Amino acid sequence: MTAPRTVIVTGGSRGLGQGIVQHFLDAGDRVATCARSETDAVRAWQADPAYADRFLFRKADMADREQSTAFVKDVLAEWRSVDVLVNNAGVARDGILALFSDEDSDTVIDLNLKATIHLTKQVVRNMLAHGGGRIVNISSITGLTGYRGLTVYGATKAALDGFTRALAREVGSRKITVNSIASGYLRTEMSHGLDDAQLNQIVRRTPAGRLGEPDDIARAVAFLVDERNDWITGHVLVVDGGLTA
Amino acid sequence: MNEIETRIVTIVTELLARSDRPELTVSLDAALHGEDGLGLDSLETAELSAILEDELGTDPFGAGLLPETVGDIVAFYADATAASA
Numbered sequence: 628m629t630a631p632r633t634v635i636v637t638g639g640s641r642g643l644g645q646g647i648v649q650h651f652l653d654a655g656d657r658v659a660t661c662a663r664s665e666t667d668a669v670r671a672w673q674a675d676p677a678y679a680d681r682f683l684f685r686k687a688d689m690a691d692r693e694q695s696t697a698f699v700k701d702v703l704a705e706w707r708s709v710d711v712l713v714n715n716a717g718v719a720r721d722g723i724l725a726l727f728s729d730e731d732s733d734t735v736i737d738l739n740l741k742a743t744i745h746l747t748k749q750v751v752r753n754m755l756a757h758g759g760g761r762i763v764n765i766s767s768i769t770g771l772t773g774y775r776g777l778t779v780y781g782a783t784k785a786a787l788d789g790f791t792r793a794l795a796r797e798v799g800s801r802k803i804t805v806n807s808i809a810s811g812y813l814r815t816e817m818s819h820g821l822d823d824a825q826l827n828q829i830v831r832r833t834p835a836g837r838l839g840e841p842d843d844i845a846r847a848v849a850f851l852v853d854e855r856n857d858w859i860t861g862h863v864l865v866v867d868g869g870l871t872a
Numbered sequence: 873m874n875e876i877e878t879r880i881v882t883i884v885t886e887l888l889a890r891s892d893r894p895e896l897t898v899s900l901d902a903a904l905h906g907e908d909g910l911g912l913d914s915l916e917t918a919e920l921s922a923i924l925e926d927e928l929g930t931d932p933f934g935a936g937l938l939p940e941t942v943g944d945i946v947a948f949y950a951d952a953t954a955a956s957a
Contacts, residue, residue: 752922758890797915 638716646841759802811867
């Protein structure tokens with residue numbers, strides 16, 4: 628796995644995903660990402676000559692299996708194999724379960740879990756054919772501790788951690804590592820249904836004294852996908868400023 | 873052997889070499905699974921499926937078939953070629 632590696636980051640157009648994409652581009656890797664809409668960040672990457680032939684974007688809804696399959700096929704047509712997969716795409720819907728709509732449950736489970744499993748299946752087949760790879764699933768501390776109002780979201784993230792452990796056992800002998808990062812609360816999650824009072828309370832309880840930044844997570848991703856780190860697999864790495872310590 | 877037979881046998885031979893079983897002889901009538909055959913386990917079968925798709929664009933396992941011999945795999949591609957002719 629020598630540079631430039633081919634990297635897929637799902638949901639890389641904004642927020643945490645944007646930070647992860649930028650980190651890999653800065654490292655000289657080829658990066659493919661997808662999202663339901665094009666953002667200023669995507670347009671800037673596409674226009675930047677420094678990323679010519681190193682950045683690929685497809686407008687796609689990962690919860691739609693046909694679109695997800697087409698995205699992976701496009702990446703393979705362009706670069707033949709995938710070295711690193713970062714399953715970042717996700718959605719949060721907040722609300723007390725007793726009042727939670729079935730539609731919201733389906734939305735969260737379809738994208739966070741079913742779409743991740745479908746895309747990973749495609750990519751892991753390519754990694755099996757090409758002799759190895761690195762997979763990182765972005766989960767959440769809400770999957771470890773639970774959080775009032777994020778029951779379904781937390782359930783999908785806990786499930787992702789279980790998926791990580793099982794897949795790590797399944798493909799570990801084929802030089803494929805699979806790990807999770809249980810992310811703490813990021814500044815970008817202001818849009819994930821947490822209000823200012825909740826965020827201020829989180830900051831007060833966080834030993835590091837601040838919310839996380841995308842780059843805090845991107846650096847942890849870079850560590851887990853480093854080709855030298857082939858003895859770390861099936862692990863859930865908590866990156867949360869010490870909140871759950 | 874014709875071109876597709878040679879290619880499939882080569883793919884299976886290389887897979888066995890990767891799995892530290894280079895001593896096995898791959899013939900068209902060799903069973904893919906079991907002690908009397910090539911002994912592919914479920915992960916090796918998945919690898920074979922992925923390699924076939926990667927090199928040939930499609931694979932019998934992905935098409936819902938369960939080939940039992942190397943010849944069954946060859947037949948899948950021969951049938952596909954005949955159907956597209």
